[in-house]
Amino acid sequence: MVRNNRITNNIRRLRFENGEMSQQELANRAECTRQTIIAIEAGKYVPSLSLAFKLSRVFGTNVEDVFKYDE
Amino acid sequence: MVRNNRITNNIRRLRFENGEMSQQELANRAECTRQTIIAIEAGKYVPSLSLAFKLSRVFGTNVEDVFKYDE
DNA sequence: ACAATAAGTTAATTATATGTTACATATAGT
DNA sequence: ACTATATGTAACATATAATTAACTTATTGT
Numbered sequence: 001m002v003r004n005n006r007i008t009n010n011i012r013r014l015r016f017e018n019g020e021m022s023q024q025e026l027a028n029r030a031e032c033t034r035q036t037i038i039a040i041e042a043g044k045y046v047p048s049l050s051l052a053f054k055l056s057r058v059f060g061t062n063v064e065d066v067f068k069y070d071e
Numbered sequence: 072m073v074r075n076n077r078i079t080n081n082i083r084r085l086r087f088e089n090g091e092m093s094q095q096e097l098a099n100r101a102e103c104t105r106q107t108i109i110a111i112e113a114g115k116y117v118p119s120l121s122l123a124f125k126l127s128r129v130f131g132t133n134v135e136d137v138f139k140y141d142e
Numbered sequence: 143a144c145a146a147t148a149a150g151t152t153a154a155t156t157a158t159a160t161g162t163t164a165c166a167t168a169t170a171g172t
Numbered sequence: 173a174c175t176a177t178a179t180g181t182a183a184c185a186t187a188t189a190a191t192t193a194a195c196t197t198a199t200t201g202t
Contacts, residue, residue: 007121022178036160038180045159048189050078052120053140063134069124093148107190109150116189119159 006070007046011037014059014066030054077141078117082108085130085137101125 015021023037030037032051040047046067047055056066086092094108101108103122111118111126117138118126127137 007124024178033161034179035162035181039160042180046120048159049117049120049123049134049138051159052123053078053138057140057142063120067120067124069128071128094150095148104191105149106151106192110190113150119189122190 007067008043008070009040009067011055011066012041014061018059026055026058029058079114079139079141080111080137081139082126082137083112085132089130097126097129100129 011026015023015026023034023041027034027037030051031054036047036051039045049063052063052067056063059066082097086094086097094105094112098105098108101122102125107118107122110116120134123134123138127134130137
């Protein structure tokens with residue numbers, strides 16, 4: 001029932017702003033797989049809250065700096 | 072693979088701080104079901120990022136004011 | 143005593159995020 | 173030319189978020 005996902009993310013940009021971090025390294029540090037990073041960057045789906053927290057911490061930011069919710 | 076969910080939430084407290092909002096009203100406003108609210112408050116599972124955004128907006132706050140990630 | 147509301151429990155089902163594996167392509171370095 | 177690395181796609185499997193429904197309990201109001 002949680003539809004209307006108007007959630008975007010800045011992961012691709014954040015990776016490059018953080019030393020051109022590769023998808024693989026981000027996946028390692030966020031403890032997920034590279035395919036998950038690819039899918040999220042491609043907008044195929046929105047990650048879990050857990051993964052969103054981990055990703056934001058890798059970049060030293062908080063969730064809302066990485067993911068935008070268009071209301 | 073995204074394990075170690077050390078994510079807690081303040082929903083119960085926020086409901087009461089916002090006019091003793093009932094679970095049903097919160098569910099309506101966040102566009103989910105009452106059972107989902109119960110389960111999240113009880114710590115049975117962590118919501119999706121979409122629902123986390125919606126819940127935080129109902130309370131006029133951001134995601135990290137509602138959900139805490141213990142790293 | 144009765145009705146209405148809020149909250150909880152349980153079980154069954156559906157939807158989706160994530161993992162796994164395999165294969166393809168482009169680029170940089172040697 | 174060869175190798176390594178980064179990125180992408182696709183199919184399938186699994187774990188879990190989320191829905192729905194039925195029933196229960198407690199509280200409040202009339």
